[in-house]
Every structure is written in structure tokens, then in C-alpha cells.
Amino acid sequence: MRSLDIAEVVRRSGVPASTLRYYEERGLIMPTGRRGLRRQYDESVLAHLALISIGRTAGFSLDDIVQVFGPQGELRVDRALLLGKAAELDRTITQLTAVRDGLRHAAACPAPSHGQCPTFRHLLAEVMAGRMPSEDALAAGASSDGSQTAL
The missing domain is CATH 1.20.5 (Single alpha-helices involved in coiled-coils or other helix-helix interfaces)
Structure with missing residues (x-):
């Protein structure tokens, strides 16, 4: 998969950079590294952000949503x-x-x-x-x- 920098993720997902960093702190998404000062993400982060958005719209807490993703970002649906x-x-x-x-x-x-x-x-x-x-x-x-x- 293609690597996206944080600005591209923001542009394509509509999620602010500050929220991406917060989701990273909570373990919802993981960068693949950095290029200079910019975080890099696998393109699959866009699907994760869409799932987070669906979960939030449905009323799930971030703690509930964290449980949906396994340690490597795989889905574990309860x-x-x-x-x-x-x-x-x-x-x-x-x-x-x-x-x-x-x-x-x-x-x-x-x-x-x-x-x-x-x-x-x-x-x-x-x-x-x-x-x-x-x-x-x-x-x-x-x-x-x-x-x-x-x-």
C-alpha cells in the first residue's frame, strides 16, 4: 500500500491533524514512520478513520472503538x-x-x-x-x- 503523509490524510479524510495525533495517542491509528517532521501513514488509515467515524456516529465511545482494533490494527468485532x-x-x-x-x-x-x-x-x-x-x-x-x- 501507498504511504500518505499527515497532510494527505487530513485532506482525504477531513479529520484534523490534532485529532489524528489524539487517535494515535489512544492507539486507534499508528503511523508507519516519519519523513522529515511529517508523520507517515499506510493508506489503510483512511478505512480506520471511516470506521472510527461510523462508530462515533453510532454513539460508541473511543474506549469501545479501541477494542474493535487489534494490536496490529486488524479488526476484532465484538x-x-x-x-x-x-x-x-x-x-x-x-x-x-x-x-x-x-x-x-x-x-x-x-x-x-x-x-x-x-x-x-x-x-x-x-x-x-x-x-x-x-x-x-x-x-x-x-x-x-x-x-x-x-x-
Whole structure:
């Protein structure tokens, strides 16, 4: 594979040099050496940076991501960790979808005010009770635990 200097890695990945140095300190990437004062990286560092970006977007901590890479930079995927994160993302997506739908309803609701809209009031009641409503519960006017909410 071709060797890239740090400036080329920055240009091609969009990751700032300071972040590359931090990732190096954390053991996420490794330079292959130096040419003058510039760090050199194997071209495969671009794939590692893409995986780090995907992991960060999915909500993995850098400590979690460090565990994905072996000592020589090879991938060691913990499938249970991935499944757990996927389930967490599913819950978050469901909650955010319900909130989005509630807000859209409130924006289009024919009620004279949001305070008079049963769906919006249900959304507020759920959040005030420390529950994030699910799409189904919001649509049915029931709380996320299945009980009816008095409005």
C-alpha cells in the first residue's frame, strides 16, 4: 500500500491533524514512520478513520472503538457489543420518531391552542412522567407503560 503523509490524510479524510495525533495517542491509528517532521501513514488509515467515524456516529465511545482494533490494527468485532448498540439505536429512533410525529401533529392540529390538543398534552404528560412516548402509545393516547393518561 501507498504511504500518505499527515497532510494527505487530513485532506482525504477531513479529520484534523490534532485529532489524528489524539487517535494515535489512544492507539486507534499508528503511523508507519516519519519523513522529515511529517508523520507517515499506510493508506489503510483512511478505512480506520471511516470506521472510527461510523462508530462515533453510532454513539460508541473511543474506549469501545479501541477494542474493535487489534494490536496490529486488524479488526476484532465484538458482535454482542454491536447488537447492543443497534438495539439502543432502535429505542432512540422509536422515541425520536414519536416526538417528531407529536410535534408535526401539534403544528397541524386544528385545536385553538397546543394546550387544548389531546395528542400534544399526552406527549407532555409522558415526558413530565419521565417516560418517552412510543409511536404506538402516542397514536393511541396511551402511556408507554400501556395505562391511559388522563388529560
